[in-house]
Amino acid sequence: MNWQNPKQQAVSLLACALFASSGQAAEFNWSGFLTLAAGKTLSGSVQGQNEVGINCPCMISDFSQSGVIDSSWDFAADSKLGLQGNLQLSEQLSLTAQLVSRGARDWDPNLEWVYAGWQLGDSDLIQVGRKRLPLFYFSEQQDVSFTYPWVHLPPQTYGWEAVNYNGINWNHSFQAGDWSGLVNTFAGSETRKDNDYMKIYNGIDSETDTRWRKIIGAEVLMNRDWFEGRLMLMKSDTQSRLASDNADWSAPTEQMLFGASGLIDYQDWIVSAELFFSDRTESYGRDLAYTLTTGKRLDGWVWYLTHGLYQQKINAMNPLELTTEADQEKHRLSSAVVRFDVSSAAAVKIQLDHWQDGGGQWFKQTYGDANALSISYDRVF
Known part of the structure; x- marks a missing residue:
């Protein structure tokens, strides 16, 4: 399946949709x-400019977009x-596009979404x-910070090389008793x-390309009253190349990704958990990540405590x-967040993070431990 780039897709989809309608x-x-977020590290184990060109003490807040607080x-x-x-x-046919400009990417606008939707009856959408x-649980709205508790999504779980994909999906909704x-x-x-993700590892001036092919997967969401659960399974081939060194594409290797999450929102209490697991045995090994969050509504404010872990397991005999x-x-992040909704469409958040590194020498010497403070104003309009 040979998918076009986003600009070509936009033109093709618009032409097809206008013809059909x-x-x-x-x-x-x-x-x-809109999110206006300011952050600063308060302390950390690494001082001065690190190996990849970032001034430390520093803390990664968004792996996917190379967002780093210094x-x-x-x-x-x-x-x-x-x-x-x-x-x-028409009643069945629509076009959707989303443009995002990020501070982590020098405010360059990027076409994140452009797709056509066909509604097939009440339950099916292609x-x-x-x-x-x-x-992940918050993948679809991960840019809309107003929709989740934190200033930035927990980086131990929400960090991966690929964020979007070009392809097709089928949504089928159903009712099963009270579910x-x-x-x-x-x-x-x-x-x-x-790829901005790889700048975290290869340097802020490096250029690394990432390719995922033969993506196929499914997710299932179930909710009832105050509970919602989700399962996801995905398989693909993955390749990369260090373009700034004129390197060739690496050989394709298979990956399997698994995600599970649960959310309880009962009266004034909020409890959520998310688990992510990847099997990249053909490449380097396996990855495990989880995030646990507890929240309490109190006098118009919502207080959250979050703990997350990311851990690799490297195979002894790996091609890399x-x-x-x-x-x-391997690293952990413990966070305390307080949120106040200014209105039904705007919120202010304050977040204190404690990053604790427990991995190998490279990460410990490059990023290490850190404490950071972030403040944000989030708005939807």
Whole structure:
């Protein structure tokens, strides 16, 4: 399956949609979101400029977009502005596009989503184009910070090389007694050039390309009253190349990704858990990540405590010649967050993070331990 780049997709989808809906009145709606977030490390075990060119003490707040908080107050790591437009061409056919500008990427606008949707009856929806890869519970709204508790999503869980994919998905909703359910199956591919995720490891001036092919997966969501649960399974081939060194693509290797989450929102209490596991035995080994959160509503404020872990297990005989002592990555993050909703569309958050490193020599010497403070204003419009 050979998917086009986002700009080519936008033109193709628009042409097809306009042809299919000729003679019908179209309706356009738009929405947006904004996060102004300032962050600063208070202390840390690494001092000065590290190996990849970041001034430390420093803490990674967003692996996927290379968002890093350093020792100076800065809006770059977690601030963003997004606009989403929806063109309803008929009762069945629509076009959606989303443009996001991030501080972590020098505010360059990026076309994150562009897809066409066909509604097949009341329960089935097919979407074709560029969408968010549904690896995690908050994947679809991960840019809309107003929708979740934290200033930045827990980086131990929400950090991976690929964020979007080009392909097709089918949503099927159903009712099973008192339970409401949704099954989302998806397939496609993704090539991410100058991958921001890899700048965390290869240097802020490096250029690394990532390619995921033969993506196929499914997620199931079930909810009833105050509980919601989710399971996800995905398989693909993965490759990379260090383009700044004119390196060739690595040989394709298989990966299996598994995710599970649960959310309880009962009266004034909120409890959530998310687990993520990857099997990359053909490449280097396996990854395990989890996040646990407890929240309490109190006099208009919501108070949260979160703890997360990310841990690698490197195979002794791996083609990348990684070793446990030097290269294995393991770290924990404990966070305290307080949120106040200014209105039904705006919130202020304050977050205190404690990052504790327990991995090999490279990560310990490059990032190490850190304590950070972040403050944000989130708005949807």
